[in-house]
Amino acid sequence: MTSSATPRTITILGATGSIGTQTLDVLSRTPDLYRLHFLTCNTRVDDLADQVRRYRPYGVAIRDQAAWQRFRSLCPDFTGPVLCGEEGLCEAAADAANDVVISAMVGFSGVVPTMAAVEAGHVIGLANKETLVSAGALFTAAVTKHGATLLAIDSEHSAIAQCIIGERRSDISRFIITASGGPFRTTPTEAFSTITPAMALRHPNWSMGAKITIDSATLMNKGFEVIEARWLFDIAASCVDVVIHPQSIIHSMVEFVDGSVKAQMGMPTMLVPIQYALTYPQRAALDVPPMDLAAIGQLTFERPDYDRFPCLRIAYDVLRAEGSAACVANAANEVAVAAFLAQRLPFTHIPALIEQTLNNMEHVPYPSLADVVAIDAEARARASSLLTAMSHTA
Ligand code: NAD
Numbered sequence: 001m002t003s004s005a006t007p008r009t010i011t012i013l014g015a016t017g018s019i020g021t022q023t024l025d026v027l028s029r030t031p032d033l034y035r036l037h038f039l040t041c042n043t044r045v046d047d048l049a050d051q052v053r054r055y056r057p058y059g060v061a062i063r064d065q066a067a068w069q070r071f072r073s074l075c076p077d078f079t080g081p082v083l084c085g086e087e088g089l090c091e092a093a094a095d096a097a098n099d100v101v102i103s104a105m106v107g108f109s110g111v112v113p114t115m116a117a118v119e120a121g122h123v124i125g126l127a128n129k130e131t132l133v134s135a136g137a138l139f140t141a142a143v144t145k146h147g148a149t150l151l152a153i154d155s156e157h158s159a160i161a162q163c164i165i166g167e168r169r170s171d172i173s174r175f176i177i178t179a180s181g182g183p184f185r186t187t188p189t190e191a192f193s194t195i196t197p198a199m200a201l202r203h204p205n206w207s208m209g210a211k212i213t214i215d216s217a218t219l220m221n222k223g224f225e226v227i228e229a230r231w232l233f234d235i236a237a238s239c240v241d242v243v244i245h246p247q248s249i250i251h252s253m254v255e256f257v258d259g260s261v262k263a264q265m266g267m268p269t270m271l272v273p274i275q276y277a278l279t280y281p282q283r284a285a286l287d288v289p290p291m292d293l294a295a296i297g298q299l300t301f302e303r304p305d306y307d308r309f310p311c312l313r314i315a316y317d318v319l320r321a322e323g324s325a326a327c328v329a330n331a332a333n334e335v336a337v338a339a340f341l342a343q344r345l346p347f348t349h350i351p352a353l354i355e356q357t358l359n360n361m362e363h364v365p366y367p368s369l370a371d372v373v374a375i376d377a378e379a380r381a382r383a384s385s386l387l388t389a390m391s392h393t394a
């Protein structure tokens with residue numbers, strides 16, 4: 001992108017979420033450089049209507065039918081297309097006018113619309129890591145086939161992408177993904193049974209949507225990021241390590257064959273990786289708090305504790321198992337997280353529910369997209385009935 005370029009046309013899948021609203025914040029700082037095409041949401045049409053009035057996109061797509069019907073009464077003067085359902089999201093994602101599609105829906109719901117953007121050959125700013133967890137092999141194959149581009153928005157993967165610029169692939173020996181450790185980094189095992197949703201929703205360094213915040217507390221988010229790295233950068237699981245770094249200043253590191261390690265650093269704000277995906281391969285000025293290392297004082301590191309945080313181990317296991325395993329783990333995790341937030345499952349039972357679901361599902365070595373959609377649905381159903389059984393025995 002250059003300053004004299006025509007504005008880039010941007011569609012945001014999941015505009016009303018944490019990443020979606022931060023993307024709108026970035027775009028609104030230099031409105032001449034961008035044109036908003038579609039904004040999409042699931043049910044939060046009041047927020048979407050506010051966004052429409054404020055940012056004036058060309059069109060909207062709303063997943064939920066009742067919310068879609070309500071949108072008209074909220075924005076009676078809106079003359080652009082108002083698309084509905086997953087088909088509507090896919091139409092918005094695939095629209096030929098898109099230059100960049102920001103994939104910021106949460107969980108498996110992003111898989112089919114993001115694939116529509118890939119099949120249209122678009123540049124995709126990918127926040128929705130669950131797409132690569134559930135269908136990484138399919139996505140990377142489709143990206144190659146359709147000439148699409150995946151640019152990471154996840155801060156760790158944005159860091160890695162920045163560290164490998166100009167480097168030969170064969171010179172890379174290891175990725176070191178940093179993790180804050182979440183709110184329970186120092187909580188003793190005995191106290192894990194007292195963890196409530198309110199405690200788990202209090203992340204020390206980042207303000208994010210509820211689902212990823214719980215995933216950060218179990219370290220499943222970090223496990224998913226290992227899987228995401230495997231697919232985004234075509235690297236073996238054995239070459240992706242995780243280190244706990246509570247200050248969240250180093251966003252990740254890349255080690256090279258000569259022992260040299262590059263780190264990408266900055267204050268913990270998603271505005272930087274979001275903007276980088278929008279301006280890639282260039283940078284643009286961004287008004288964020290400067291990094292004051294002397295004020296921060298110390299950057300510290302710890303090994304992850306796989307006993308207290310079994311979800312991280314499960315993620316490595318399903319990555320090694322390949323095929324449908326990670327899709328099943330993702331679906332079971334979504335059920336477990338929703339149940340934990342609804343106070344129907346203790347925090348300590350989240351990994352158990354995922355493992356039991358994995359044990360109850362047949363392994364499919366090379367699932368198609370239709371298979372992945374069916375496997376996700378079946379895994380959710382299994383996880384839900386296991387959950388009911390668990391609550392009867394609890
Ligand atoms: P969020 O819950 O704040 O927002 C989710 C968005 O997706 C909303 O716009 C919602 O309307 C939409 N959505 C939810 N379910 C949907 C469905 N079934 N159909 C259609 N739309 C649906 O989530 P978030 O924190 O912004 O996270 C979005 C994605 O980005 C996740 O995959 C997350 O892992 C990833 N991510 C988030 C952050 C962060 O700082 N929030 C950082 C890195 C990666």
Ligand code: MG
Pocket residue numbers: 154155156225
């Ligand atoms: Mg991350």
